[in-house]
Amino acid sequence: MSGLVIDAARCVGCRRCEKACATAGIVVEGRLAHATEGCVLCGACVDACPVGAIHIERGSAADEGDLAAWSGIWVFAEQDAGQVLPVAFELLGKARELAAARGCTVTAVLGQGCGGPVDGALTLAACADRVILAQDERLAERDASVYAPWIAQLAEEMRPEIILYGATPFGRELAPGVAVRLRTGLTADCTVLEIDPETGLLQQTRPAFGGNLMATIECPAHRPQMATVRPGVFAAMARTRSQLRAEDMPRQLVRGLLARMEAAKVDPRLEPQVAVVEKRRADEGASIAEAPVLVVAGRGIGSKKNLALVRRLAELLGGEVGCTRPLVEMGWLEYRHQVGQTGVSVAPKLLVALGVSGAIQHLAGIGGAQTVVAVNEDADAPLMGAAAYAVQADCVAFARELIARLEARAG
C-alpha cells in the first residue's frame, strides 16, 4: 500500500505540516497529524516536519530480473522531409556519454518515406552503433498515430533500457504516445541526464515549480526509461554539424555505415490519421533559434516603445530580437520571440539581455549561448551571476549609449 504514513510515536502535533500543505491534505487533531481527502502526496509536509514523523510509502517495485532484460540506449531521430533534425545529433552526443558510463550500445531510430535519401541515416550511423531504419510511406509525414505504436512495438521487441526524444512539437506528441503504450515513465524537458553505471538508472533533471527548483526524477521499476530534451540543450557531436552525403564518401565507408543499419517494418494495420492540409512558415524575420546574435528584452525595458531600441541594437549587431515570457503575455512581441523552456532554445554567439531577471525557465533556453552580456539594475538578479559579463545599469540608458557607440563606429 502506498500513501502518506504518519508515525504517531514521533508526531508532536506542532502543525507545521498543516501550514505547509496547500491542499488541506493534512490536519492535526488531538496532537496527531493525519491525512485527509485533500492529500495529493506532494511531499510538502514531509519536508516541513521537524521530527521526521511523516513519510511517503511506495508500493513495492517490479522484480529486478525483469529490468535486466532491457539494455542499450535509443535515440529517436526525427526527420522533416527526409532531413534528420539537429536535435537527434545532440541527443546522440549525450547518449554516447551515458553509454560509455554504462557500457552499452547506442541506437538511432529513424523512420522515413520510401525511396528517400539515406544520407540522414548514414550520418546517424556515423554517430551510433546501430541505426534502426524503417522506410515506409506512412512514416513520411510525422504522424504519432503511426509513429507511436511503431516505436512502442519495436521497444517491446528489442527492449532498450532508455529512449531519448527531442522535445520538438512532434517529439512532445510522440513520446507520451509511446510511454502510455509501454506503460512506462516519461520525463519532459530534461536539462541534465546522468546515469548510474551499476543499475542503469537514469537521473533526469528538469526545472520544476515555476522554475525555482530543479527536480531529479527517476523511473526505477519500469523500462524503458524515457525522457525528452529541448533542442539546443546538449551540444551536437562535432562531426555531425552537417549531414554526410553518400556520394562524397569512400565506398568502403558507406559500406561500413550501411552494415550498421537494420531494417524495421511497420504494422500493416497502422494508418496515418492526421492530414496536413497546409504548412505555413512563420513570416517575417528569421528564427531566433539559429540567430548568431540575440538581443533579449525582459520586463526591465519598462515599456513597449523601448522595443524600438532593442530592435535597433539587434539590427546593428546583425542579430534578432528575443524576449522573456511576460513580454509575450503582454502582447509586446509574438510568441516566436520567446526564449526559454516554453519558448525557443537559442544558441547565439552573443546574447545581450536587457532587463531580464534570469528565471530558470528562461535560463533553460539559453544554455547554448556562448557569451552572455546581462544588463540589469539589480546586481543580484540570477542572470547577472550566470552571464559572462554583468552590467549593472539602467538597461534603457545603456541600450541608448551602446547604440550610439556602435553607430559611431559603423561610421
Add this chain to the structure above:
Amino acid sequence: MHIVVCAKAVPSTTEVRMDPVTHTIVRDGRQAVINPFDTAALELALQVKDGVFEADGRCARGVAGGADAACGGLRPSSDEAACADATADTAPADRPAAPVTVSVLSMGIPATEALLRDAISRGADEGVLLSDRAFAGADTLATTYALTCGLAHMPTADLILCGKMAVDGDTAQIGPEIAGALGVPCVTDVRELVAVGARRVRAVRGADNGTEVVDVPLPAVLTVAKEAADLRMPSIAGVRRGACARVRVLGAEDVGADPARAGLAGSPTQVVRSFVPQRADEAVRVEGTVSEQAAQVADLIEGMAL
C-alpha cells in the same frame, strides 16, 4: 456530439516563494484556479456548442493565422483555396451531431468541485470530478489512467479537449497520453479551430517553424494553446445554474480503477531529489558610468568579430 474538456486545478500563481533558510517551497495562501490552458480548451468547446465552427459555407472563422477575415479576399490565394477546401470537405453534410454537450472532467481534491461548478456556470453541461486518495501522487501515466477510467464512465466522447500543458507541471503529456491510451489521433498545440464536423475537425496547430492546418478524424484528442480562445464570463443565469448543478464526484472504485495503476502506486516516475539551482558566479562585472560601460561592451563586441 459529446465534448469532454479535461481541466486541472492549479495554484493561482506559479511564482512560488522559496524559504531562504530551509530551501523549501512556501505555498501558503494560494488559491486554486482552472489551468489557463484548460480554460482556452473549455472556451473552444463552448464555441462548438454555440455553432461557431459549423462548416456551413460561411467559413465561420476561416483558416487565417491572424485575426483578419480569411474569406474576405484579403489573404493570398493559397489561403482562400484552403479555406474553400475546409468548407467543401467538411460541410454541409458533416456538421456536429446535435445536440452538442460539453462535459468537464477533472482529477483533484474535493475542493476542485467549485471549479467544475464555475465551468458549468460558464456554459458546460456537466462536471465530473475524480477524487480519491487512491489517485493522489499521480504522475502523468497514472493521471492518464484515472482520466481514461473516468471517460469510460461518461457518455462516449467524440472530441476530447485538453489544455496544451499545465502551468504547474508543464509536461504537456496528458493529452497525447490519453490519445495513446484510447488509440485515437491527437493534435497538439491547437492555435485555432477552423471547422468541426460530425466526423472530423480541421485545426491550426503549432509546428517547428510556423503553423500547420490539419484535418483529423473523430474521435480525437486536441490540446489547446492559450491563444486559441479566452474563456467567457458566466452569465447571471449561468451562475445560478452552476450553483445548483450536481457535480458527479467519483472515487477509484466507482470508476473501476485498479489501485495498482492509479496514484502514487501507478506512477513509474518519482522525484528523488529537488534542489535550488546553485549558480557559479563567474561573471565579469562591467563597472563605470553607463557611458563607460557601453564603451567597454562595444569593445568587447568588436573583439568578438561576429
